[in-house]
Amino acid sequence: MAAAPLYCVCRQPYDVSRFMIECDICKDWFHGSCVHVEEHHAVDIDVYHCPNCDVKHGPSLMKRRNNWHRHDYTEPDDGSKPVQAGTSVFVKQLQHRTFPSAEEILIRMKGEQVTTRYLERHGFNYPIVITEMEGLGLKLPPPKFSVKDVEQYVGGDKVIDVIDVARQADSKMKLSEFIKYFTKPHRPKVLNLISLEFSDTKMAELVEVPDVAMKMSWVENYWPDDSFFPKPFVQKYCLMGVKDSYTDFHIDFGGTSVWYHVLWGEKIFYLIKPTPTNLALYEAWSSSPNQSEVFFGDKVDKCYKCVVTQGTTLLIPTGWIHGVLTSQDCMAFGGNFLHNLNIGMQLRCYEMERRLKTPDLFKFPYFEAICWYVAKNLLEMLKELREDSCPPPTYLVDGVRALIGALRTWLKREVTEPTSEVPDNIRPNHLIKELTKEIRYLEVRRFEIFHPTEDVVLFGEVLYLSICPCSHARQARRAARRLREQQQQAPKTPSNLDILEQHTMEVLKRVEVGTLEEDPAFCAKVLGKFNKVSTASAAAAESLEDNHLRLMLVNGRIIR
Structure with a gap:
């Protein structure tokens, strides 16, 4: 060899x-x-x-540099090519633009007010800003914590992904080299670090994520310890960016929600609401060949400017489209989490990533696997609520409906794309069927509550509701009533259980008149046990006209 x-x-x-x-x-x-x-x-x-x-x-x-407004700075500058995102010309233009204030959409709260119960009641659909941290549960290093401290806790030899902002291109380097670059007074180019996940380092002990993010997180709540797939670590990121760093418009992977705290420095967020129109525009923009030449904020009705200063925490909900400018050297901490409040939007963002052929490096790790785990747990939750006669919240029902559709799609996709993330201990078809049953039961109950005078007829697995105007409604109700009466009057076909119960009672009667009379003491003892036979079973036996038992068996199974 x-x-x-x-x-x-x-x-x-x-x-x-x-x-x-x-x-x-x-x-x-x-x-x-x-x-x-x-x-x-x-x-x-x-x-x-x-x-x-x-x-x-x-x-x-x-x-040789020929321009300052293109990713390829060697292109001749004849004035005909537009400015591209991230270049020094772009950043200067962005800083001089005006935008609607984010105060129109921001929800300002104290840390102690941001709870899971609050979000479940009021929804998590708009960004939340917290300046008073007490009660939020967020633990961070002191503001004097420096980039050199990061190197000490994480290790200088760790290979990281950095962004060359002027080119909007990724490259790899050691953390020690980036720290050396960051601390130099003169920087020949703008480099940005936004993807340093440190859960597996000593620095993890210095940071605790907000309570609301921990309590709502799918990974924290539903990911099993014995999973075949490695647990996703996306809750603890350190972001270090120099002045004029820019990240173009994006949706965080898997439609995750984000917590974001500026330890020192300042960030400017450009926020766009994830309406169906805006999401369609975003997908078209993301797949266009001239994406970097078009500022996405100009394609929507409103793009809000939100300045996040030192000591401020920002919570960004599912699906919000945002770009970020670092207006001064900055260190921030943040994390991503999936949750039950916006399941439909999370799934929509994931499918958009698939259509855009987003590289796995920039997608939520094992997104489909976590969805299967969540589906299994939500099924148990729905069953418990039904047994306790407690209706589940609307957001959960809507989320489960969306989840059922996604799981079905992924199973069908397995035929042509066998890259399964279905956990080994989950029966996918059975799980989907059981979830569908729970949703159908909720639909029937809801209809009965809101339409007590209407008729509900259930044929197998199909629900028919007679909601018609005037005479049509009366006709539909009468037809449904007649059908129900016919079903009640029709002789019931005995089940296997009925047949076996009848046979048991027949045997008991024979025992009573035979063996028990020969020994009075034994008879009294056994009769005491027989008298405990349920009255329901005895009544069922007495109602049967024919006392003879005839069984037809095929392969040991009663068929008639």
Whole structure:
């Protein structure tokens, strides 16, 4: 077996997880970390000379900048191409624009007021701003906590994803290199870090998410410890952005809701309500080839500006479309969570991600798996509420309806796309059927409550409601009443249980007149036990005209 080829000054085999750059002279490949070239710097190099070749040929040649308003700054600037999102020209223009104030839609609350009970009663449909943290349950480091402290707790060798804002492109680098960049007085480019999830680091001990996010979270409530799929960690993010960082309009993965706290610095959110029209516009904009050249806020009726200052917490509901500008160097903490209040919107956002072919890296981990776990738990919840004669809240019923539709779609999709996230301990078809039964029962009960004078006829699994005007209504009610009377008068076909009960009573009668008379003591003892036979069973036996038992069996099963 031939040995793997070796590369770089370290003479190691190729490693797909590490960034490498090719020397344009010797054509050898080098690890960026070995030759001190970061991935985001590599795009600025026109002709690269490795350490061996630059001795003879001189240093690498850099690309020439021709514009400040395009992602590709080497394009000639003839004034005909529009400004693209994230560039320095775009950011300056954005800072000088005016927008409707978010005060029109924001709900301002104290931390102690933001509870699960409040959101269940009033809904979670508009952003909530909290400036008084007491009672919120949010625990964070002090405002003096620095980016160097982050490096100390997380570890400088952790590889992170950063965004080159001017190009709106991702690249990888070590956290230590990003911290070094962040602390420099002069920064040649704008880099933004928004995806540092630290649940598996020492820094996790310093942060506790808001109580309402923890109590409502699907992952915290429904994800089983013995799941085959790894548990999603999306509740603790650290975001570090330098001035003029910009994240273009987006919906958080899986339609998750977001908690967001600015520890120091400032962020500006551009918020758009997720109406059906706006969501359709967003999907079309996201899939358009000139997306970066169109400011999405201009395509909707209203785009609200919300300034989040130091010490402020913002809660963003399901599906809200938002872009974010970092107006000054900033450190923020945040997290994402799925919940029961807006299940339909969460599913709609997920399906939109699928249609847009969003890479798995930017999707909620194992979204379909968590939905199956949730469906199983909601079924148990609905059954318990029904047994206790407690009607479930409307948001839950609507959510379960939407969930049933999604689960059916995913099962059908398995035929052509076998990438199942159905947990092993769940019977998907049975679960869907049981959920459907619970919803149908609720529909019947609701109709009976709100239409006590109307007739409800249930044929198998289909519900027919006679709601017609004037004479049609009377005719429908009479027809339903006649059908019900016919069903009551028709002789009931005995079930297997009826037949077996009849047979048992027949045996008991024979025992009474036979063996028991021969021994009075034994007779009295056994008769005491027989007298405990339920009166219902005795009445059923006496009502039968024919006392002879005839059974027809096929393969050991009673069929008549």
